[in-house]
Amino acid sequence: MELYTSIVDQYEDFAAYAAADSPCFADWATRVAADAEVQAWIAELPPIKQQPNLVFAAARWHGVAAPGPYTALRQALLDDDGTIVATISRRSTQTNEVNRLATLAPVFARIAAESDRPLALLEAGASAGVCLYPDRYTYRYLLGPEKTPATWTPGTSAGELTCRVKGTFEVPTGSLEVAWRGGLDLAPVDVDDEDATRWLETLVWPEQDERRARLRTALEVARREPADVRAGDVLTELPALVDEASKHGEVVVFHTAVVAYLEPEDRRRFADLMSTLVASGRCRWVSNESKTVLPTIAATGPDIPDGHPTFVLGLDGQEMAWTHGHGRAMTWHDIP
Numbered sequence: 625m626e627l628y629t630s631i632v633d634q635y636e637d638f639a640a641y642a643a644a645d646s647p648c649f650a651d652w653a654t655r656v657a658a659d660a661e662v663q664a665w666i667a668e669l670p671p672i673k674q675q676p677n678l679v680f681a682a683a684r685w686h687g688v689a690a691p692g693p694y695t696a697l698r699q700a701l702l703d704d705d706g707t708i709v710a711t712i713s714r715r716s717t718q719t720n721e722v723n724r725l726a727t728l729a730p731v732f733a734r735i736a737a738e739s740d741r742p743l744a745l746l747e748a749g750a751s752a753g754v755c756l757y758p759d760r761y762t763y764r765y766l767l768g769p770e771k772t773p774a775t776w777t778p779g780t781s782a783g784e785l786t787c788r789v790k791g792t793f794e795v796p797t798g799s800l801e802v803a804w805r806g807g808l809d810l811a812p813v814d815v816d817d818e819d820a821t822r823w824l825e826t827l828v829w830p831e832q833d834e835r836r837a838r839l840r841t842a843l844e845v846a847r848r849e850p851a852d853v854r855a856g857d858v859l860t861e862l863p864a865l866v867d868e869a870s871k872h873g874e875v876v877v878f879h880t881a882v883v884a885y886l887e888p889e890d891r892r893r894f895a896d897l898m899s900t901l902v903a904s905g906r907c908r909w910v911s912n913e914s915k916t917v918l919p920t921i922a923a924t925g926p927d928i929p930d931g932h933p934t935f936v937l938g939l940d941g942q943e944m945a946w947t948h949g950h951g952r953a954m955t956w957h958d959i960p
């Protein structure tokens with residue numbers, strides 16, 4: 625999922641990213657990449673608004689059926705009277721995927737084992753904050769080629785999050801103590817706002833009813849124990865919130881599918897900021913971003929095969945695993 629490239633590149637990249645999970649979106653994206661008229665329509669949008677996820681979700685919001693034929697999407701965009709554009713302008717891609725916790729929680733457990741304090745979880749780009757509750761699920765790992773099941777419940781359990789695992793992975797044991805949950809987002813999603821949570825559901829890809837059900841459960845979990853997610857830009861507001869969170873426990877700043885939304889120069893600034901915070905002992909840093917987004921972290925792990933769409937999970941700047949973008953699978957690597 626690469627933003628800030630040409631429209632054709634973005635839609636081709638998205639088609640590969642969605643291929644295994646959404647035949648409809650893979651088809652739509654492939655066809656947009658070959659449709660000069662629709663590309664010209666998309667080119668009128670500001671660059672950050674040209675993303676396939678956002679354009680497709682806005683079309684669905686206004687009644688385009690998905691799964692459904694590309695011709696209906698095409699007609700809706702080209703005939704738009706400004707309604708779809710208004711939704712694209714007003715809303716953004718805030719997809720909140722709780723299954724990403726299946727890949728993040730083992731790293732949180734490692735940090736907890738290295739600290740004598742409970743965790744203060746600070747999510748950069750939290751959306752509705754559903755990933756702030758690692759201690760509220762059972763993790764079901766399917767290990768190796770045999771997919772041997774193993775579970776871990778580090779607290780109470782509102783449901784199971786499943787992840788296939790390859791590589792040298794040890795299923796964590798024991799509990800996770802979380803003393804504080806909070807974060808930053810440019811536009812935090814209010815879990816009690818019906819319109820806002822319906823938009824989150826629309827962002828889930830069409831064929832993925834299971835993800836939509838999981839999102840509803842995750843929103844319930846978040847409603848029961850509200851997290852302290854504040855409006856703010858991670859590039860400017862993070863250090864102050866890190867210091868505030870440190871009063872509660874060992875601060876873990878984490879982010880998934882967020883840094884991709886920063887301009888390339890700001891991605892470097894963000895990585896520098898995090899490296900400085902880690903070097904000064906103010907927090908730990910768990911990153912989980914698409915492979916090209918934080919290249920210095922990806923470079924500390926094995927070479928990623930061309931054409932393999934993956935996220936890269938890192939701890940304090942060191943690659944730990946390749947992860948599926950929605951947390952369904954991971955390939956774990958040894959940390960030196």
Ligand SMILES: C[S@@+](CC[C@H](N)C(=O)[O-])C[C@H]1O[C@@H](n2cnc3c(N)ncnc32)[C@H](O)[C@@H]1O
Pocket residue numbers: 716717718719720721722724748749750751752755808809810811856857858859879880881882885886
């Ligand atoms: C795709 S969502 C990911 C949400 C969540 N991290 C997850 O993995 O489910 C990206 C989120 O990052 C937020 N975001 C993007 N740029 C940001 C910035 N500069 N500061 C704070 N939040 C930002 C967006 O508002 C959005 O809610």
